[in-house]
Amino acid sequence: MLNIDSISKGIVIDHINAGYGYSIFKYLGLDKADFAVALIMNVPSKKFGKKDLIKIENVIDVDLTMLGFIDPNITINIIEDEKIVKKINLSLPERVEGIIECKNPRCITSEERNIVHKFILIDKENGIYKCEYCDQIYAWEC
Numbered sequence: 728m729l730n731i732d733s734i735s736k737g738i739v740i741d742h743i744n745a746g747y748g749y750s751i752f753k754y755l756g757l758d759k760a761d762f763a764v765a766l767i768m769n770v771p772s773k774k775f776g777k778k779d780l781i782k783i784e785n786v787i788d789v790d791l792t793m794l795g796f797i798d799p800n801i802t803i804n805i806i807e808d809e810k811i812v813k814k815i816n817l818s819l820p821e822r823v824e825g826i827i828e829c830k831n832p833r834c835i836t837s838e839e840r841n842i843v844h845k846f847i848l849i850d851k852e853n854g855i856y857k858c859e860y861c862d863q864i865y866a867w868e869c
């Protein structure tokens with residue numbers, strides 16, 4: 728098992744909901760990475776019981792909006808010189824574009840194929856989003 732200490736420069740994605748690590752790993756294309764990566768599953772966690780963890784020995788671009796939408800409990804640690812230099816706590820994004828689709832058949836996004844589906848977070852506590860065009864509600868579920 729890789730320790731955080733063993734990463735000199737890279738990213739540790741921590742507090743992933745147990746069971747979601749693999750999909751995030753694949754979403755980030757890490758299954759095809761040519762640098763050192765580790766997916767560690769079912770790590771005991773005080774906060775969540777169990778968690779998944781991803782360690783990346785490289786600086787890659789991570790779409791924080793998308794990741795926050797997949798799992799808002801994630802913490803991202805940026806590692807430099809074997810130390811955590813930055814901690815980013817994700818949360819549900821205020822706006823999501825092109826991630827979820829509006830289910831309202833009368834919505835302009837259903838009628839016109841070229842329009843990007845846009846949703847705005849209207850209730851952070853309950854994860855309620857609203858279509859920007861027709862006000863259709865989308866309830867976020869992990």
Ligand SMILES: [Zn+2]
Pocket residue numbers: 829830831834835836858859860861862863
């Ligand atoms: Zn809509």
